[in-house]
Amino acid sequence: MHAPRPDGAPILRLTNVNKHYRRARQGQSDIIHAAKDVSFDLERGQLASLVGASGCGKSTVLKMIAGLIPATGGEIQLKGDKLTGPNEQIGIMFQQPTLLPWRSVLENVLLPIEIREGRGAAKAARDRAMQLLQMAGLAEFAHAVPGELSGGMAQRAAICRMLVTQPELLLLDEPFGALDEFTREQMNVEFERICRSREATAIIVTHSIQEAVFLADAVFVMSPRPGRIVKRIEIDLPRPRTSDMITSTRFNEYVREIHDLLFGGEKEAAHV
Numbered sequence: 001m002h003a004p005r006p007d008g009a010p011i012l013r014l015t016n017v018n019k020h021y022r023r024a025r026q027g028q029s030d031i032i033h034a035a036k037d038v039s040f041d042l043e044r045g046q047l048a049s050l051v052g053a054s055g056c057g058k059s060t061v062l063k064m065i066a067g068l069i070p071a072t073g074g075e076i077q078l079k080g081d082k083l084t085g086p087n088e089q090i091g092i093m094f095q096q097p098t099l100l101p102w103r104s105v106l107e108n109v110l111l112p113i114e115i116r117e118g119r120g121a122a123k124a125a126r127d128r129a130m131q132l133l134q135m136a137g138l139a140e141f142a143h144a145v146p147g148e149l150s151g152g153m154a155q156r157a158a159i160c161r162m163l164v165t166q167p168e169l170l171l172l173d174e175p176f177g178a179l180d181e182f183t184r185e186q187m188n189v190e191f192e193r194i195c196r197s198r199e200a201t202a203i204i205v206t207h208s209i210q211e212a213v214f215l216a217d218a219v220f221v222m223s224p225r226p227g228r229i230v231k232r233i234e235i236d237l238p239r240p241r242t243s244d245m246i247t248s249t250r251f252n253e254y255v256r257e258i259h260d261l262l263f264g265g266e267k268e269a270a271h272v
C-alpha cells in the first residue's frame with residue numbers, strides 16, 4: 001500500500017539512535033540511558049504510533065527527530081539526508097495547543113509562516129489557512145479568539161497551525177491526552193481523516209493503546225528505559241478508520257497483543 005519512494009529513501013530513517021542524558025544531583029552527575037538502538041523506517045503517508053511505559057523514552061525519541069535535542073549515537077535521516085537540528089520540513093505538536101490568546105484562530109494558524117517568512121508571506125497564505133480551517137470544521141471560528149473554543153476545537157486549530165507550513169513529517173506528543181474520552185475519540189476520527197486527505201506522514205506518542213491502534217499503520221512498542229523498540233506491529237485495518245472498528249475482533253486482537261507486550265499478559269489497563 002505504501003510504495004517506497006522512487007529514490008529508494010524512506011521519508012524517515014532512524015539507525016541505532018541512542019540518547020544518554022547527563023543529570024546533575026547534589027554535586028554528582030549520573031547518566032540516564034533514555035533511548036537504546038532505536039531503528040525504524042517510515043514511508044510517505046504512513047502513520048506510526050509510539051507506545052511504552054511512562055519514562056521509557058518516547059518523548060526523547062520524538063525530540064531527537066524534531067532536532068530539539070541531539071542524539072548521542074546513531075543517525076536520523078529525513079528523505080535520505082542526515083538531520084542535524086530543527087528542520088522546516090518537520091511539524092511538531094504537543095499535548096497543550098498553546099494558542100496565543102490575543103490572536104484570532106486564523107492568525108494563530110498563520111503564526112509559523114509569519115515567524116519564518118514575515119507578515120507578507122502570512123497574508124499571502126490566508127487562503128491556505130482558511131482551507132485548513134474549513135477542513136477541520138473551524139471556518140466559522142476563524143476570527144474568534146482561542147478562549148471561545150472548546151478543548152477539541154483548540155486542538156484542531158493547533159493541527160491546522162502544524163499543517164500550514166506543509167511539513168513532510170508530523171510529530172505529535174500525546175496530542176489528545178488532555179481531552180475527555182468522548183472528544184478524544186472524535187479527534188482520532190478527525191485526525192485520521194485530515195492525515196489521509198493530505199497523505200501526511202506522522203508519528204504519534206500516546207498512552208492509549210486503543211488510540212495507537214486506531215490511528216496507525218504501524219505501532220512501535222517500546223521497552224521500559226532504556227527504551228528499545230521491542231516490536232513493530234503492522235495494523236492491517238481498512239481506512240478510513242471508523243468508531244465502530246473499536247469493537248471489532250481484529251482491532252481488539254491488536255490491542256491485546258500490544259497490551260501483552262507492555263504488561264507481560266497482566267489483565268486490565270488500556271492505558272500505559
Ligand SMILES: Nc1ncnc2c1ncn2[C@@H]1O[C@H](COP(=O)(O)OP(=O)(O)OP(=O)(O)O)[C@@H](O)[C@H]1O
Nearest residue numbers: 021022023032034053054055056057058059060061
Ligand atoms: N532533559 C533531561 N535530563 C535528564 N533526564 C531526562 C531529561 N529528559 C528526560 N529525561 C529522562 O529520560 C527518561 C525518558 O524520558 P521521556 O520523557 O522521553 O519518557 P516518556 O516515555 O516520554 O515518558 P512519559 O510517557 O511519562 O511522558 C526519563 O527517565 C526521564 O527522567
